[in-house]
Each structure stands twice: as structure tokens, then as C-alpha cells.
Amino acid sequence: MEERVIKAALLGLGTVGTGVYKVLKNQEEEMTAKLGCKVKISRILVRNLEKAARKLGDDSLLTNDWKEIVADPSIEIVIEVMGGIHPAKEYILDALKAGKHVVTANKDLIAVHGRELLEAAGETKADFMFEAAVAGGIPIIGPLKQSLAGNHMTEVMGIVNGTTNFILTRMTQDGMEFKDALALATELGYAEADPTADIDGLDAGRKVAILASVAFNSRVVFDDVYIEGITKISAKDIRYAKEMGCDIKLLGVARNTEEGVEAYVCPMLIPSTHPLATVNDSYNAVFVHGDAVEDAMFFGRGAGEMPTASAVVGDIFEIVRNILAGCCGRIGCTCYKQLPVKKMESTYNRYFLRLHVEDKCGVLAEMTEVFAKYHVSVAQIIQKERKDDDCAEVVVITAKVREGDFKTAIQELSNRASVKRISKTIRVYGN
Known part of the structure; x- marks a missing residue:
């Protein structure tokens, strides 16, 4: 035959x-x-x-x-x-x-x-x-549609861009600044001649839209995803994160909440004990949580x-x-729900905040007063170093707070005479 x-x-x-x-x-x-x-x-x-x-x-x-x-x-x-x-x-x-x-x-x-x-x-x-x-090369779409179909998925998140992960790994392990790590990534072929889609988070944003749609059985498109890249992350941010037991990774996060789907990409502090913190160089990993399987992680080469x-x-x-x-078309579109997608200002996260303030009595009390006004609970305040211009660098870690409230608090803080500069705000993954 x-x-x-x-x-x-x-x-x-x-x-x-x-x-x-x-x-x-x-x-x-x-x-x-x-x-x-x-x-x-x-x-x-x-x-x-x-x-x-x-x-x-x-x-x-x-x-x-x-x-x-x-x-x-x-x-x-x-x-x-x-x-x-x-x-x-x-x-x-x-x-x-x-x-x-x-x-x-x-x-x-x-x-x-x-x-x-x-x-x-x-x-x-x-x-x-x-x-x-x-x-x-990491199998994730098939498992979500088939092997894990018996779950109600509540979260899918991870490192889904190898270029940015390589850059952040070099900044973490070698103390490089962003521009030097990007130059190395370009030299070694991890970054394109025009790396915009990677370093600005656009590539990861597209993947988050797809993952959220498949995991939650509800359509999420690229324009629904809030996106921040890694271009403003500094070696100092990474060093301070390490001192607090965390690493900084560009994470794509999608959550299925009672109020709707959250979908965003941004650099985040993640505890160094979390499995994703050990995913380095150009490797990718996707972490899922379902009501039956609980936690599962998929790890491997994310490109090439x-x-x-x-x-x-x-x-x-x-x-x-x-x-x-003779059974083609047996698994087609699985988006049978129409869940709303939340605006970023309605999501809740913890925050890492680095700012320079006047080095005098009462400034920290003034900061906490502003935070309390907008329901921002402070988990930790650390004075890092005193500057020659009579300013002190302060690092604040918040409890979970509504994004819109946090941004309003930051805006008011930036207008206070005692606050000379807000250097960085970075979200913190986890409770």
C-alpha cells in the first residue's frame, strides 16, 4: 500500500x-x-x-x-x-x-x-x-486548552521575553547599567537592531493578551494590556531590591478576579525565593494557578x-x-465568556518607592500623612543614605493599594517642598 x-x-x-x-x-x-x-x-x-x-x-x-x-x-x-x-x-x-x-x-x-x-x-x-x-518552545497554549481544561484558572503570569530577562540578569549578576546590558544583548544576538518591542514591553504584552484569552476563556486583545518596559530600571534599583530579598523581573501578569480580568506587563520586585526569580538569561517561564491543579510552572527557551x-x-x-x-476543528475558539477587562488604576499591587527628601525632622511624618489620606499603608520605610545637598534617600515599601489611589498620593507628594525628587516607583509581586 x-x-x-x-x-x-x-x-x-x-x-x-x-x-x-x-x-x-x-x-x-x-x-x-x-x-x-x-x-x-x-x-x-x-x-x-x-x-x-x-x-x-x-x-x-x-x-x-x-x-x-x-x-x-x-x-x-x-x-x-x-x-x-x-x-x-x-x-x-x-x-x-x-x-x-x-x-x-x-x-x-x-x-x-x-x-x-x-x-x-x-x-x-x-x-x-x-x-x-x-x-x-515552551508548551503552554496546548496545556491550557487541553491538559488543564478541567480548571478554573485565576492567574497566569511569568517571564515571556528572553531579551529583557537577559538584560535584567546581567544587571543583577554583573551590576551593569541598562544601556550596557542592552549593548551586550545586542552584541550576543539576544536583542534586535531595533529592540523597542522587547525593552518597552510590547512583545510581552501581546503574549499576555493571548495567554489571558486562553486561560480565562474570554477575549483579551493587545490594547487591553497595560504595558511598561524596563528602560528606567537602574543598577541601584536592583541592588536595593536584592537587599530586601527580591529580584526585579519584567513580568506579564493576567488575573481573573470577581471584578474582571487584570492584564499588564511591567518590571516588578519578586521575592528571591519565588521559582520565577531563578529564571535567568534568555529563558522564559510561565506560572499558572488553577482551582484544581493549584500551581504549575512551565520553563524553557522562549525564543530562537x-x-x-x-x-x-x-x-x-x-x-x-x-x-x-477525521476530527479536524475539534478545538476551536475557547473564548465563550465576555469578562470585562479592568483599567490599571483599579488594580491592586504593593509598591517599591525610591525618593529624595529634605533631611530634617517631620518629613517622614509628612509623607505618611499624605499616604494615609489616600489609603496607602506603609509596610516599611528605610533611609538609605544622606546626600551632600542636605537631602536623604528614602525607600518605601507599601502594602497592597489601589493603583489609582497610589498615583494620586505620589502626585501630591511630588508637589510638597520637602520632597526633592521621586526617583522610582516599581510594583511588587505578591501579597
Whole structure:
């Protein structure tokens, strides 16, 4: 009996696309044993045919004509690893409408247009999978949709950007300032030539939107996520955090509360005893809490050619099994709820506050008076050092407080003559 071959088209031959091609090649000998058939890349869509031909050493699979792929009924799976919103969105919608199954690693697209794409897949009962869109090679979307589906999830949070984690690790372990750690990350290839999406938290924000949507069964889009990056974090902030038994990490946090979903990305102090505090360099980790499983953590490489390709190929294999079993489209959009998304000013967090004040009697009492006025409870006040200009540096740790109240208190404090400068406010993770 002739062995069945399922044909796929690869859209893009950049870092991830090349990785997918390599992983599929490496799996060729075992595919039939694993899946019951072969998977073959029959077409690769690229912009520059000559450049791609040099990379592959072969131009027989290459095309720059999308219609050639979407109109080919023998191609059953489309693998989109181009990135960006357009034309990736149009290509995916075309493929789904043509009854083809789609695998994508495109977090930008899913975080904004996930509902539209999943609905299009549902109309033709096609599989639409996106494991690689969050945390590279770490399996998290599949577990949330399947293995952990028996839970009501209340929190999903973690380190979901390797570039910023590498930078903060170097600042913590080597005492580097931000600009020097960023330069090192760029030199070693951890940071792009334009690192804005990473260091400003945008990349992590897209992943938080996707994770929240899947974990809480309610749509959260990129614009719902409050975002702060790490560009203002200093070596002094990290040193003071260490003295208090904490590390600073860029955390993506999503919580399902009685008042609605909280979704934000920001640098936060986290106790050095927390498992996430030990996640260093370019590694990622996602921490989930459910009513049945309680706490679980997923750890691994969050980006890169082969880890991301691992997640893409995992989705391809899942689709192939569905095709052979005649059960495609069995897990579609899981956002059956319509939960409100809270504004950041309505969330509650603890805060680390570093400020310079006049070094005289009564100043600390004045500060606590302002805090009390806006329901800010002070857990700890430490005077760090006296300056030559008769100012003292003070560090304050608050109890949990409503963000809007804390910001109002900070605004009033900054207008007091005794407060010379508010250097930093950083949220603190935990109770």
C-alpha cells in the first residue's frame, strides 16, 4: 500500500521558517511511525527567490506567488512564519476559507485579530493552531486548552521575553547599567537592531493578551494590556531590591478576579525565593494557578530558531493526526465568556518607592500623612543614605493599594517642598 503524504506550504524562510524546515527534515525517518504518514513541504513562499535559493541550495520549492499555494488543492496545511499583520492576516484568512489548516507563530496577529481568525477556522472546521506564538518552545497554549481544561484558572503570569530577562540578569549578576546590558544583548544576538518591542514591553504584552484569552476563556486583545518596559530600571534599583530579598523581573501578569480580568506587563520586585526569580538569561517561564491543579510552572527557551520551530512542528503533527482521524476543528475558539477587562488604576499591587527628601525632622511624618489620606499603608520605610545637598534617600515599601489611589498620593507628594525628587516607583509581586 502506498504511503500517504500530507503536503504543506511554508510562508516565510526567515529564522523560524528555516528552523521548521530543518526540524521536519530531521523527523523524516520517524514520521510514519509517529503519525502514520509523511508530511512534506511542497511549497515555500518567499519575497526574494534568489536569496532563498542560496539558503536552501535548491529553488524547486520556492515561489513568490501566494495564489499558487492557496489555489493548490493538494496543499492541506499552511504554516505562517512571516510575522507582522499584513499580508499574513489576508493569507491566513484565504487559506482557512479554502479549507486548509493553519499553523502560525504570529503573536502580533493573534493578539489583535485572534477572534476573526478563529471564527474563520470554525466556519470551515479547519484547525488553527498557534502554540509558538507564546514562549517559543515552551508548551503552554496546548496545556491550557487541553491538559488543564478541567480548571478554573485565576492567574497566569511569568517571564515571556528572553531579551529583557537577559538584560535584567546581567544587571543583577554583573551590576551593569541598562544601556550596557542592552549593548551586550545586542552584541550576543539576544536583542534586535531595533529592540523597542522587547525593552518597552510590547512583545510581552501581546503574549499576555493571548495567554489571558486562553486561560480565562474570554477575549483579551493587545490594547487591553497595560504595558511598561524596563528602560528606567537602574543598577541601584536592583541592588536595593536584592537587599530586601527580591529580584526585579519584567513580568506579564493576567488575573481573573470577581471584578474582571487584570492584564499588564511591567518590571516588578519578586521575592528571591519565588521559582520565577531563578529564571535567568534568555529563558522564559510561565506560572499558572488553577482551582484544581493549584500551581504549575512551565520553563524553557522562549525564543530562537529551533525552540520556536519545535512548537510549530508540534502543531503540524497534531493537525496531521486530526486529518487522519477525521476530527479536524475539534478545538476551536475557547473564548465563550465576555469578562470585562479592568483599567490599571483599579488594580491592586504593593509598591517599591525610591525618593529624595529634605533631611530634617517631620518629613517622614509628612509623607505618611499624605499616604494615609489616600489609603496607602506603609509596610516599611528605610533611609538609605544622606546626600551632600542636605537631602536623604528614602525607600518605601507599601502594602497592597489601589493603583489609582497610589498615583494620586505620589502626585501630591511630588508637589510638597520637602520632597526633592521621586526617583522610582516599581510594583511588587505578591501579597
